Amino acid sequence: MAADRTHHRPSTLSIEVRRRNGIKAIKAAQRALDLDDATYRAMLATLTGKTSATELSLAQIGRVLDHLNRAGGVSPKAKARAAGRTRPVPAQDRAALMAEVHGWLNELQRITGKEHTLRYADAIAKRNGWGETVDLVSPQDLHALVGALARTARHKAYQAHERLQREAGGV
Incomplete structure (x- = not known):
């Protein structure tokens, strides 16, 4: 028993x-x-x-x-x-946000003429305490990262516009 x-x-x-x-x-x-x-x-x-x-x-x-x-x-x-990929494929709930991150990085590159990669986004995430890499941040923090990249792009575009205005006025 x-x-x-x-x-x-x-x-x-x-x-x-x-x-x-x-x-x-x-x-x-x-x-x-x-x-x-x-x-x-x-x-x-x-x-x-x-x-x-x-x-x-x-x-x-x-x-x-x-x-x-x-x-x-x-x-x-x-x-x-998935040979050749350097980053993991984002989960379904993060895919759209990651696409936005890539879009803003491309926009920053277009505005500044300098390469902006996911390492740049990683640095922003780390600096804000959201995670070591964008691959590890929560969807909410990923949304905040998209906002930060959008604000940065607007600021850089404004700076470029101001610089062009100064150069055009000085010529």
């Missing part, structure tokens, strides 16, 4: 196996997103208060995996299929 009772409880082994598999999935997403160790540990600390996946509970592992999947984390096999 005692043996029957232990049979119906979830075994410690199965919980540990699920934890190990979760940690492996987190590490695979880290590689897929090409997160350096400092960025990865900062993300863990923000989400869970811990800096190592081995310290996470099952619930925390789930929270981290959800976050990484929303950020566009893909399996290494999917990443291999």
Whole structure:
């Protein structure tokens, strides 16, 4: 009879196996997103208060995996299929916002004549505390980033217009 009772409880082994598999999935997403160790540990600390996946509970592992999947984390096999991409494919709820980010970066390049890449957007996101890269910011923060890029483009266009006016007046 005692043996029957232990049979119906979830075994410690199965919980540990699920934890190990979760940690492996987190590490695979880290590689897929090409997160350096400092960025990865900062993300863990923000989400869970811990800096190592081995310290996470099952619930925390789930929270981290959800976050990484929303950020566009893909399996290494999917990443291999998308050969040549340097950034993860954005999740569906972020795709339109990422298209706007690219559009404003192109507009900034047109206005200034200088290249504006996603690294520029990453720097804005980092400076504002939204995340280390645009790939990891929340959709709300991504919306704020679009606004920041739009304001920057308007400001740069105004500056270019003023500069042209000064040059035309001085000639």
